[in-house]
Amino acid sequence: MGEGILSLAPRLDLRQSQSLVMTPQLQQAIRLLALSNLEVETFIAEEIERNPLLESAASDDDGPVVEREAPVEAGDEPAGVDSLVLGDSGGEAALDVDFATESFHHDSPADQAGMDGSLGMTGGSGGMPEDGPDLDAFADTSLSLADHLLHQAGEVLGGHELFVAQHLIDLIDEAGYLTTPLLDIANRLGVPLVEVENVLGVIQTFDPTGVGARDLAECLALQAKEADRYDPCMARLIDNLDLVARGDLARLRRMCEVDDEDLADMIRELRDYDPKPGCKFGGEAMQAVIPDLFVARRKQGWAIEINAATLPRLLVNRSYYVELSAGPQDKASKAWLSDMLASANWLVKALDQRQRTIIKVASEIVKQQEAFFLHGVAHLKPMTLKQVADAIEMHESTVSRVTSNKYLSCARGLFELKYFFTSAIQSADGGDAVSAEAVKSAIRALIAAEDPKAILSDDTLVDMLNAKGFGIARRTVAKYREAMGIGSSVQRRRQKALEGVT
Helix, strand or coil: CCCCCCCCCCCCCCCCCCCCCHHHHHHHHHHHHHCCCHHHHHHHHHHHHCCCEEEEEEECCCCCCCCCCCCCCCCHHCHHHHHHCCCCCCCHHHHCCCCCCCCCCCCCCHCCCCCHHHHHHCCCCCCCCCCCHHHHHCCCCCCHHHHHHHHHHHHCCCCCHHHHHHHHHHHEECCEEEEECCCHHHHHHHCHHHHHHHHHHHHHHCCCCCCCCCHHHHHHHHHHHHHCCCCHHHHHHHHHHHHHHCHHHHHHHHHHHCCCHHHHHHHHHHHHHHHHHHHHHCCCCCCCCCCEEEEEEEEEEEEEEEEECCCCCCEEHHHHHHHHHHCCCCCHHHHHHHHHHHHHHHHHHHHHHHHHHHHHHHHHHHCCCCHHHHCCCCHHHEEEEEEEHHHHHHHHHHHHHHHCCCCCCCCCCCEEHHCCCCCCCCCCCCCCEEEEHHHHHHHHHHCCCCECECCHHHHHHHHHHHHHCCCCHHHHHHHHHHHHCCCCHHHHHHHHHHHCCC
16 A cells, blocks of 8 residues: 655665776787887887886897796786786786797797898897998988078178078978968068068079979079070970970960970970979988888798897896895885886786787788788788787787787888788679779789870770779779879870970
8 A cells, every 4th residue: 555665864885897997007008019119119218217127138039029037926917917918827818829830930030041031130130240330320411401501691691681591591391492471571570571582582592403492483493594594485384384284285385486396305404403402402311111020931831020120138137126125125115116026027928918919910911911922912802900800819909009000021022011901892703802902003004004195094994904803983993093193094195295295
């Protein structure tokens, strides 16, 4: 008869739930996967500076890049890290790799004859004697463009004009162009526009010829004047560079009032000028891409190796830990020392986990793309991160991190790991799908071999690709062609016409 009464009295309840806690160490382990070998090397150097129990040793061909100096008791490990990062069995389950398969070699590839030539930098010094030549010493040490111009300005200008020149030179880009409007510069400096124009005129007489130009036409005109070739005909040609680009030779002949031979000479001379005169100076030195992995063909399969030259060998100095712990310590010092040991042990394990994970992902890539490594880009298969992740029983995000910022060196060249993941193009005959990169390679080959008198249109390319077994639409051909920087059939026809004239 009576209804239940809702109790409003306070009470305590115990509830049990599970959740994944992103500890700082777990977050660091995840970040390590996405770093390249050179970035990891920088990270290790910082950790060695911070942690007195860590030290690096010269790598050799017989030992792993990362190892421990002595076993560590289970109580020294950071709580919770093994189960989240390295697996429940102290990291071994998560690091499990089948080295008996043909994808691996039982010994380090560096131990094999001829390995230095095929896999490259496998020794502690990257295949180069420690006292070998420093290639950086051969780098160009010339002045930057700005320094080169400032030196010339200091010789011919002074006082207020030199101040304006310094400001103008600071605004000149690496190609040698001044793109900021002179009126804006005059207003900013509080000087008459005519003074800025006069100073710019002086700068435009500096080496390299053409520097300080505000557009391509002015740059070419400055060079023509320097060569004493800036006559009315050349001036009209330079003023109509759009017609030159379009290959409208008939109209150019009428405008310049010259015959075919004179026009050909003018266009040839125009092409000899430098459209970016500033690029020969300064600029940042190009940095060579250092491979993170080496892949080489062997009789029993493929040898896959981490580039040990870019990873120092990391040791946990247990003897120093024992020495420090044996001395007098207060509570804070003891806790700090324990934290340093736990951090050092974790880092060694995390780096070992990183290397094994990278090798595992790379071996699956090589396995699925073996036809590419054997026969070239035309045999590159469509592949997704999920396919690799499912095959090696890892999460897709882990594979994504592993393939970021990492390069693989093989007999066919240097490739970013992301290169091997491409979308699929369905085969025209109902066969296996092909990679988008393979289609791009086929388009590039067809255009490179086209007859200058019979330029291939996109529709013709579609027909030729379909005949090769690629089921592809015209808009896709146009998209791939533009992505490769190849002009349309009209643009290529005009380009061939210009080449024929010159």
